[in-house]
Amino acid sequence: MADTERDVAGLSESAARAEYQRLHELLSAADAAYFEKDNPELSDADYDALKRRYLAIEAAFPDLRRADSLSEKVGSAPAEGFAKVIHQVPMLSLANAFEDSDVEDFVARGKKFFEREAGLRLAFTAEPKIDGLSASLRYEKGRFVRGATRGDGAVGEDITANLRTIAEIPDQLAGSGWPDVIEVRGEVYMSHAEFRALNARSAAEGGQVYVNPRNTAAGSLRQLDPSVTAKRNLKFFAYAWGHVSERFAETQFEAVQKLGEWGFTINPHFKLCMNVEEMLAHYHLIESRRATLGYDIDGVVYKLDDLRLQERWGYVARAPRWAIAHKFPAELAWTELEAIDIQVGRTGALSPVARLKPVTVGGVVVSNATLHNEDYIAGRDNEGNPIRGGKDIRVGDWVQVYRAGDVIPKVADVDLDRRPAGSAPFQFPHICPECGSEAIREEGDSVRRCSGGLICPAQAVEKLRHFVSRAAFDIEGLGSKQVEQFHADGWIDEPADIFTLRDRHGPGTAQQLQDKDGWGEKSAEKLFDAIDARQTIDLRRLIFALGIRHVGEVVSADLARHYGNWRALLAALDQAYPAMERHLEAEAAVLVERARAADDARKARIKPVRAAAWAAEPAVSVQSRGAWDELTGIEGIGDTVGVALVAAFAQQAERASINRLVAHLEVVAEEAPDTAGSRVAGKTVVFTGTLEKLTRSEAKAKAERLGAKVAGSVSANTDLVVAGPGAGSKLKQAEQLGIEVIDEDAWLALVGEG
DNA sequence: CAGCCTCGAGTTCC
DNA sequence: CTCGAGGCTG
Structure with a gap:
């Protein structure tokens, strides 16, 4: 499909104009695709060829040159994209609630965590969860200095120039009392009105149709040219903060109010609730107004109000314990199940995937959906109890699809009345479709696994994909598509091969690589450099x-x-x-x-x-x-x-x-945890007996934050035992082993909370 | 020993 | 994002 560099001088002016216009659109689209996906739609080689032709036309017909010519961007090669920004405080995600009872459980967990504090009333804030893109805005001495996307939560991209075009993001904070340095966090979104207007403008110019406001907002933010972003009239709600140089509020509610005073727009449905009933009432109120808000929301977020209590309640892997997102019920759609395919994963798991007649669910066209496992298709859970009323799923069935958590498409139900005559239950394969090895299901396991190990090409590829994934080696230019290709070509059989790739076929490797589809000189060299850079690797990533x-x-x-x-x-x-x-x-x-x-x-x-x-x-x-x-x-x-x-x-x-x-x-080697000023770093601590001022989990969370290891039982490895009243065998054991024993107050003093 | 919590593995679409 | 299961707690 690659356009070659045919001689452009021979073109008529009108042909050149048309061609120039076409290339401009093609290249712009490719630029956009490149930054929005891991894998460009256009190979580097094709992109380079098109770009050369574009520039050649421009040189031959200078009159055609557009104001927004892509030649301007040659210096900052598009492949560079946006600079990375490390979030000083990571941008976390939220746990989800789907039912009122999940919210009740959440509040109950909070009460339980703080049950030692008699009479403590837990208040929570509630606000709509905007369906947009989170951004983090850094202000120094009140001036907006840098803005970043969420990225993977730890590292985002610098989109300062684009964020500056958003009217609701102040360049200078208003009022007073703001910390010297503060990262304000919130959601960039596009209103329904603006989305409709944009589509109308686009249609008038014969341009593309935008699918939904969220994706359009995302695309707008990732424009390399801020003037494009500026035309999109994006908006911003502030609702949180990351790093701050000093504490500026006691509660979530107060903090967000202050963001409002400093010039940000805060959501009008932001409310302080004194109990679960108020929280749920607010949820249902927001739900009833959903259609008239003028922007997309996908639920309500609750946060524990008291900031000190937030800190004490702490975090799980990637989310705070003290907040939860209460999602609106998912949209449903019916469609035909055309086929059931079996995929083989890294561990050999055979996963069935539903191939569907494309259907729109919640603003997105869905054509695949997960079917989980053998039992799910058969209409049973893993204990043999019927699910969906025991209805099995067959090829040809009409099935109900929804996007779980508004993302992952799932098959939820089957319409038996529309089941075609003569259909048969799906036979789940007992042989790996990729390598023919036996697929075995261990007793008590819900998945059937290919027993082929690395003989199985699917497993080998998946292992390699895992190896280069973001949390593992994360080699730039070597994504899942690329390793798959290299594996298919026999260039990489196992991870070690990646590091010999440069010399795999002698000095001519780079040339051979360029002969492959999708590789240019630049991308090949970049790949080798990226691989070299990863020869130094953190222990945890390697494991x-x-x-x-x-x-x-x-x-x-x-x-x-x-x-x-x-x-x-x-x-x-x-x-x-x-x-x-x-x-x-x-x-x-x-x-x-x-x-x-x-x-x-x-x-x-x-x-x-x-x-x-x-x-x-x-x-x-x-x-x-x-x-x-x-x-x-x-x-x-x-x-x-x-x-x-x-x-x-x-x-x-x-x-x-x-x-x-x-x-x-x-x-x-792994560095010791964040233990500056900690007096318990590296110590193994055991809690025993009744703690009176802290709950067990709270004490543990605190100890671990300070770099201590909390063990369940006393052994020779134990450094410190914190014993409350009623301590029994563990205390005795500690005394026998001559381990230091302290009481709860001494512990609190030790960790600086005395 | 049961129930709770957390982690791992697999999945879709952009 | 969800589900299943491993590990820990009470």
């Missing part, structure tokens, strides 16, 4: 990238933090192997015994497995036992994860592959 089952981002980080460096991790896992094996045998023996006992009278109590197994098995060295116990003693790592880890490193082929990879890398 995660290996793609070991049950070992995700969080567990990888925990492991990295615990063992500190690659060699220590490797040594520990190797050492733990004999103990792990023995442990598995003991587990198996216990299962047999348990079955027998259950047969007998269900009375026999099985003694703690591990202790018994160790006692009976002197063959396993003390060191190995120690290594295994240390591993499974890490918070969040139990038997399953431990076995998966140790086994992966012990398995010969896998280990060899890991070794080949690591030979190319310089693994950066």
Whole structure:
């Protein structure tokens, strides 16, 4: 499809004008696509060819040159995109509530967390959740200095110039009392009126039809030319803040009011609620006004009002505990199920995907939807209980589709009255469609898995995709499409191959790469540089990238933090192997015994497995036992994860592959957690007895923030025991082991809250 | 031992 | 974003 550089001088002026216009649109669209997606629609080579032709026409017919000529942008190559901005305070996402009862549970969790504080009334703010794009705006001495997108929450893109065009974003904060430095956060959106007007303008000019306000706002913000953004009349609601140089309010409500005083628009439906009933009433009020607000919203956000309590309630992985988004019910649509395809994932999981006759659901055309697993299609849950009234899903059925959380399309229901005659239940394959290996479903597991391992091309590709994914190696220019291509071409079989890619076929590799579809000289060189840059890698990223089952981002980080460096991790896992094996045998023996006992009278109590197994098995060295116990003693790592880890490193082929990879890398040791000024950093703390001023989870959250490890039981590794009244065996054990024991007040003093 | 919480894995569309 | 399951708590 590539346009070549035909001689442009021979073109008539009118032909040149038409061609110039066409190329301008094509290239602009490609620019937009490039920045909105990971994968450009146009290959680099094609893009370069079109661009050259565009410039050639411009040179030959200078009169045609447009004011907004793309030649202006040659200097700042479009591939550069926007500069990255690291959010000083990450931009988190929110947990969701779908039912009133979820909100009640949320409030109940809050009450439980603070139950020690008698008489404490928890107030919450409630406000519409705007369906737009979050942005973070940095103000220094009241001046707007930089604005960024949310990005992945940790790193966003610098879109300052575009944000400056938004009237509701003040250049200079009004009033007084603002912190020296403050990052104001809020939502950029496009009103319904503006969206309609834009489409009308676009139609008059024969331009494109914009699908929905949200995507249009997103596209507008990512314009390289701010004058385009300026024409879109975007708006902004402020509702939060990130980094601040000093505390400026006591409550959420007060803080947002202040944002209003400083010149931001705050949502008129922002309200302080004193109890659950008021929260839900406000939700239903907003829902009833949804159609007349003039902009898209997708729910209501509640936040704990008291900022100090927010801090104490804390965070889960990527979301605050103290806030929740109450979503409106999803839109539904009926359509025909044309086929059921089976995809094979990284772990071999066979996942059924519904191919649908395209249908619009909530403003987006949906043609695929997940069917979860074998049982879901059959109309049963994994315990054999009927779901959807036991209705199975068949090819040819009319099915009801919705977008779960307004994103992931799911098949929710089947219309049996419209089921075609002669249809048969779907036969879920027991053989991997990708490699022909047997697909096995373990007892108690809801997924069927291909047993082919790395023989299975689908698994191999998925593993590579995982390896280059954002939380893993994240190599620029080597996305999922690219590794897939390289794998198909036989250039990359396993992760280590990525690091030999430059010299794979001798000095001519770059040239060969350019001969492939989609690669130009520049992109090839950039790719090699990006790969070289990633030879230095954080330990946690490396662990995660290996793609070991049950070992995700969080567990990888925990492991990295615990063992500190690659060699220590490797040594520990190797050492733990004999103990792990023995442990598995003991587990198996216990299962047999348990079955027998259950047969007998269900009375026999099985003694703690591990202790018994160790006692009976002197063959396993003390060191190995120690290594295994240390591993499974890490918070969040139990038997399953431990076995998966140790086994992966012990398995010969896998280990060899890991070794080949690591030979190319310089693994950066994990730095100690954020412990400046912490007196408990690195200590293992055990709480026992009744705590009177804190709840257990609160104490734990605080300790971990300060870099301490909180353990459940006292061992020789324990550094400190915090004992309240009623402490029993743990206290005794601590005394026996000579471990320091303090009371709750002393603990509070220690962590600076005395 | 059950229930709760958190994490991992898989998925769609832009 | 959801679901299932692993791990921990009471």
